[in-house]
Amino acid sequence: MSAFFEQMRLLIQGWAGAGYLPEALAYGFVVNALFAGLLIGPVLGGLGTLVVVKRFAFFSEAVGHAALTGVAIGILLGEPYTGPYGSLFGYCLLFGLLLNYLRNRTGLSPDTLIGVFLSVSLAVGASLLLVLAGRINIHILENVLFGSVLTVNAQDLAVLTLVSLLVVALTIPMYNRFMLASFNPQLASVRGVLVKPLDYLFVMLVALVTVAAVKVIGAILVGALLVIPAAAARLLSQSLKGFFWLSVLIATFCTLIGIFLPIALELPVPSGASIIIMAGIVFAVAAIARSLLPSLKGSLG
Amino acid sequence: MSAIETLRVATVAGPSIDFADVNLELGRTRILERISFQVRAGSVHALVGPNGGGKSSLIKTLLGQMPHCGELSLDWPDAPGVIGYVPQALEFDRSLPMTVDDFMAAMCQMRPAFLGLSRRHAPAIEEALARVGMLDKRKRRMGALSGGERQRVLLAQGLVPAAQLLILDEPMAALDEPGMQVFEKLLVDWRQSGMTVLWVEHDLQAVGRLADRVTGLNRRVLFDDTPQVALKPDRLLQLFASHPPAGGEGGV
Numbered sequence: 001m002s003a004f005f006e007q008m009r010l011l012i013q014g015w016a017g018a019g020y021l022p023e024a025l026a027y028g029f030v031v032n033a034l035f036a037g038l039l040i041g042p043v044l045g046g047l048g049t050l051v052v053v054k055r056f057a058f059f060s061e062a063v064g065h066a067a068l069t070g071v072a073i074g075i076l077l078g079e080p081y082t083g084p085y086g087s088l089f090g091y092c093l094l095f096g097l098l099l100n101y102l103r104n105r106t107g108l109s110p111d112t113l114i115g116v117f118l119s120v121s122l123a124v125g126a127s128l129l130l131v132l133a134g135r136i137n138i139h140i141l142e143n144v145l146f147g148s149v150l151t152v153n154a155q156d157l158a159v160l161t162l163v164s165l166l167v168v169a170l171t172i173p174m175y176n177r178f179m180l181a182s183f184n185p186q187l188a189s190v191r192g193v194l195v196k197p198l199d200y201l202f203v204m205l206v207a208l209v210t211v212a213a214v215k216v217i218g219a220i221l222v223g224a225l226l227v228i229p230a231a232a233a234r235l236l237s238q239s240l241k242g243f244f245w246l247s248v249l250i251a252t253f254c255t256l257i258g259i260f261l262p263i264a265l266e267l268p269v270p271s272g273a274s275i276i277i278m279a280g281i282v283f284a285v286a287a288i289a290r291s292l293l294p295s296l297k298g299s300l301g
Numbered sequence: 302m303s304a305i306e307t308l309r310v311a312t313v314a315g316p317s318i319d320f321a322d323v324n325l326e327l328g329r330t331r332i333l334e335r336i337s338f339q340v341r342a343g344s345v346h347a348l349v350g351p352n353g354g355g356k357s358s359l360i361k362t363l364l365g366q367m368p369h370c371g372e373l374s375l376d377w378p379d380a381p382g383v384i385g386y387v388p389q390a391l392e393f394d395r396s397l398p399m400t401v402d403d404f405m406a407a408m409c410q411m412r413p414a415f416l417g418l419s420r421r422h423a424p425a426i427e428e429a430l431a432r433v434g435m436l437d438k439r440k441r442r443m444g445a446l447s448g449g450e451r452q453r454v455l456l457a458q459g460l461v462p463a464a465q466l467l468i469l470d471e472p473m474a475a476l477d478e479p480g481m482q483v484f485e486k487l488l489v490d491w492r493q494s495g496m497t498v499l500w501v502e503h504d505l506q507a508v509g510r511l512a513d514r515v516t517g518l519n520r521r522v523l524f525d526d527t528p529q530v531a532l533k534p535d536r537l538l539q540l541f542a543s544h545p546p547a548g549g550e551g552g553v
Binding site: 049053055107172176179180182183184186187189190234237238239240241242243244245280301 | 359364366384385388390391392393394396397398399402403404405407408410411412413414415416417441442468520
């Protein structure tokens, strides 16, 4: 796997050196960064359509924010500052699963429960970070929270590839079932869909991509890339086909441009922030296009 | 189209359903009490009763989603077949970019709906949409349909895959006049084909016209008979009275 990326990287660096590609691509870390974006962008865009259909947007944001606490716990437990993957994944997963469990048990609406969970989690995270502040340079955490795509190495690429493949392999065959379960749980179970286990699976998938995207976008903003491209695509499309592929396209485009632009223009902006700003611009354009072009509104008017 | 429809009325062998002393309690509320009646194989069996009388709970129980006690058995003539279900409504965002075709694909096939209809299911889906008269609107968005049209699409999904037992939860509630004609035609076809249909309905006139048998349910079974006998004013008064009678005279 890493041999493949190595070959591709050398090829692109070669072309950039020969003047066929932009100059910035002559640097290995830039090429690695773009690979990372190419791996996670489409996955976030595709999974995002389900997040929007299932009305899980607030939930995905919350899982991302929970990452703050996960990072603090990881570092307290002695994981490396640059990638406390274990605690991050463990905490996000626990957060999501517990939330889902309580939603089933208490019958409270998801947004109420998320409100409770998110604030408690942030309170714990903030306390832990203050404890940490005495021990380490707290600025190191910025990389984890807002992305530091230029430090992506072969191991990160391997993790990204694995997670992307896993999420695609689980989501594609289950896509219709995920949707059906949110339309009408009873109808779904008559049709043989295991509604509750699927909910848990979805929570796990969101936690998984959140953790995988930490290097590229940063924990705090991952949720945004699950939501914004899908929201923009929804404004512009009239069918599921358009909705899905447009969301994938927008997410990939924003990720790549968001990574490349700060490097090319030498702006000191973290990759996560620039990716989400790009997505925000695309969303604004989509919203304006929808209000200007009547055909985009469809027959709903 | 009528040629197709005649062809479609192939014989199927629906199951019979036997409720024997079924009780359902949720928390401290008793929802169903000593429910005993039979749905004959291949019949159109209507379930009527006031709101909150337990009709939907009975359906959930039948679908295995309620912790009931008592005995509930489906007797399939051959191997267990397909159960179709037509719910009252769907929970979805009206502005979702999902066409009728997308919806049918999401319901009926494994292949992700955003890749289009699968070759295997496309003919059945097309036929189902034709039978409910929605074929010309298959590219419309679900959210842009009228309530009656959406209900017809829900009926269409109940047709794919072809079921031996069909459970209908107030399918006529949102239907417009042409939709009702479509539905009545479907019911006639189903009865001819030998499918078992369990049908929750508010419209007593339609039940009187179209059902083979009707069960009145208000926590208990208050009557279970042919529509001609069951739908008499005194029976209906008793059924829709706000306080069900205290004495338990389950069945007739």
